[in-house]
Amino acid sequence: MKITTKINLITTAWMLCILMIINVVVFILFMKTTVNMEEEMLFQKANDIVKDIQTNENSGSVEDELKDYLTNHSYIRIMHTKNKAIHEVTNDIKLTKKIKGKYTKVKESQRRLIREEDGEEQILIVRVPIKEENKINSSLEIGERLLGLEMRKDILLGILSVCTLLAVLLSLLGGRWLSNIIMRPISNVIKTMEDIEQSGVPKKIPIQNKTRDELQTLARTFNRMIERLQENMEKQNQFVSDASHELKTPLTIIKSYANLLRRHGVQKTEIVDEAIQAIHSEATRIQKMTETFLDLATLENENIVEMTEVDLVSLSQNILKQLKDVYRREIILDFKESPIIIKADELKIKQVIIILLDNAIKYSHDKIEISLDKNNHQATIRIKDYGIGIPQEEIENIFERFYRVDKARNRVSGGTGLGLNIAKSIVKLHKGEINIKSKEGSGTEVVLTLPI
Known part of the structure; x- marks a missing residue:
């Protein structure tokens, strides 16, 4: 019915x-x-x-x-x-x-x-x-x-009977008119959904009268959902395009050196060494990109973290030791007390810190400062660099998936626009917060707070 x-x-x-x-x-x-x-x-x-x-x-x-x-x-x-x-x-x-x-x-x-x-x-x-x-x-x-x-x-009984029959008739007509008015926006939603199902193209519901009722709220919510879907589709299309470009370049290099080895064989040692080095480098790059995609997919399906006692001071020291040896950069760690113990998933918190430090290393050439602090309720990790910074209008979008401030630097930095989104998802699983303060040309400070 x-x-x-x-x-x-x-x-x-x-x-x-x-x-x-x-x-x-x-x-x-x-x-x-x-x-x-x-x-x-x-x-x-x-x-x-x-x-x-x-x-x-x-x-x-x-x-x-x-x-x-x-x-x-x-x-x-x-x-x-x-x-x-x-x-x-x-x-x-x-x-x-x-x-x-x-x-x-x-x-x-x-x-x-x-x-x-x-x-x-x-x-x-x-x-x-x-x-x-x-x-x-x-x-x-x-x-x-x-x-x-x-x-x-x-x-009197005759009058009441006639009036009752007339009222029932008017009620039927009025109910039909009222139901048509109520159902018109819902019918528009259904029609729009059917059009989307058939065409596969998201479209909004036209809102003609501003009735300010629940049905208009439904239509507006639906339109906002469609806007969000369109934005995500655009971002995903952009990501597919960028990812295809990123994968195409190392694959082209690998194929070129493979052809070089096939034409010249393995007689010339210097050509073999150069080809092996290039193939290994590009394969490693593809592997890192794939791992990033897998991390993102894992976080989307993960709701529970393995909480253990983690010492942020010891964890940060181990991370800095590894990064200093690889990047040869000045990274200063500052803390007022030790240890700073929190309940967290150690591997995931380590991943967040590495993502934030990796960004600081990519977009700055000066020193990088890490400071650790805590109070009765939460621990705070601050990572500050003195690099190129982020434009003010871009900060609110920086955590969006597939988003990059400067798309032209993607090839040089190797970024996919997923790091900060992964970091925010991990922090959210820990019921913490992550905020960015930045000024273009002066550097960036990331403030990470986690509950004790």
Whole structure:
């Protein structure tokens, strides 16, 4: 069943329930109010009759006086203490036969339902006591058919039924109109998704009316998601292009030297040494690039790290010893206390430090400073270089995957734009933070904070 049909049926059913409750309340209030009015009128008539009887000394004319108060389809009785009628007048013999008289010492009313050949009818009966010399020896009883009530009740039921049917019809039409309005943005989302599925090209949902509701929020969120997908696709396309170029160059070199060896053989030692050295260098470069890609893929699927106690001072010293021997650069390590122990995955934290130092080495020629510090909650690693720096407008993008500040230097530096993204992913797994402060031409400082 379509959502529009469900909305239509649910709103109509809810409206019908509300109308039924309102109809019942209106009917009950109408009946109660109408009967109360009839009771008040009959009690008023009964009081008037009692006064006339008490002021009239001639008992023989009582029934004549009672006849003056008769209305259509009614009776009037004066009852003795033994439930015996002293006086009775009526213009509806059937009614008097069905309703037996009753003596009472208190004022009371009663509504009864009697069955007739043409249906049921309601009878309203009121009884009031008659005082004679401060004694109650008899009571007055008045009964009449509520013919007008039945007619008004039937009219009211007819009006309520018609109004209910009309309301249900309008509810169906309104529910359909409302569901179409609600579903239009969702239908646009579905249509856009189907277009994307068929064409394979991401596209946004057109937003025409600014309704500022949840559906517009849905459309805007979808559009932001499409923007992000488009950005990632552009970055991935750029990465594929760059990676292809990077792989093409070493493969070309390897193939060239292999052809050289095939043409000239292994007779010339200097050519063989040069070819072997070049092939080894380029193969090593390809291996490093592949390892970087594998690291990235591993981090995407990894949610748990093996936490052990790691001494940042000892770890940094070992890393610097290795890098100094390879790069012959001045790298200064500064720490105020030792050891600085944190809970972390040692291999991954080592990878982060190496990535940050590798960037500092690539883009600077002066000294590199590393400082270690800690407080009660976290440890801080600062790596500062005095190299070319990063433009201010590029800093916010520096951690994006496949992003490089200067794409022209990619071939020289050997970067793929994945190092800082890998570093940030590792730090995130450790619930830490990594921030960069840089000024173009003055150098860069990377601040890494990890929880103790």
